Amino acid sequence: MSVQAVRIVNIVESLLVSNDKAAGVNREWLENAGVLAINLMSSPGAGKTSLILRTIAALGERARIGVIEGDIAGSIDTEKVLAGGAGDAIQINTGGNCHLEANMVHRALDDLDLTTFDILVIENVGNLVCPTHWALGEHLKLCLVGAAEGHDKPIKYPEMFAKSDVIVLNKIDLIDFVDFDRSIFYESIGALNPGVPIFEVSCRTGEGIEAWADWLDEQLVQFRKKG
């Protein structure tokens, strides 16, 4: 009986290398169209769609917004953002999948009119865990958290806060009613992602939206300078 030798071959590559490659293709496509893309991630109900609506209104003529809505099912949010003035919007229903992947976004980009907006907001499926690892081709990762979710979110979902390029704390009008401890929230983010910009807003009252929209507009200016 011959003994088959087992050979160990080093690979050392990311488990998600094929998704990362597909994301690179999306990014190039967006850059050729001069579109800045944002991957918007949060838990369900943090106010992702409300933030998009407020941002569209605050930016007005300065920058037009396009939206990819990722949801398990339904197209309520797409209708809302189109009614709210989005340049174009499209729904991706993941049919149960807990996050968007680059190839899903690729198909959506194919159906969008990229000349109708300057900034593409990709609203990921509401989830603070799974979307973290799947690059979509975005230039910025935005983590949105609602004050009512608690100040401990960065401790419980460290990766989301560590990988974000910007963090928006929504529902600050509720902050005094929900025992939200700002010092713990800011300290934990400081440990995970020192220097990351954090904006406090209320999509209900509009507080803080202007500063957030100004920052985003500045990102677009910088992006276009690079392009």
Add this chain to the structure above:
Amino acid sequence: MHELSVMSHLLERVETHAERLGASRVVAINLVIGDRTSIVDDSLLFYFDMMTPGTVAEGSSLKVRRTHMRCSCPRCALDYRPDGFGFNCPTCGLVGDVTNDGTEFLIESLEIEQ
């Protein structure tokens, strides 16, 4: 449930590498996965058993080496694993800096027969 997607991507890569290397059989797949990926081993193994039959990885074993989240204290230079309640240093209480440990998400090596 992102383990299903992860497994599907993993098996696609294993097939590609096995073909490139001229492997007749994959004996083992060695992964390095950090806790910060929130990947659950049992869940990964469940999908592995479900999805490998009929592929080059059928009958192989999936081995996962785990790495953990760590912090370093800027005051006492202590390197420690956070306790799950925060990132405070167990010696002085200061909030430490989170290092990159525990973010690994790699196919480290394949054990193959040629």
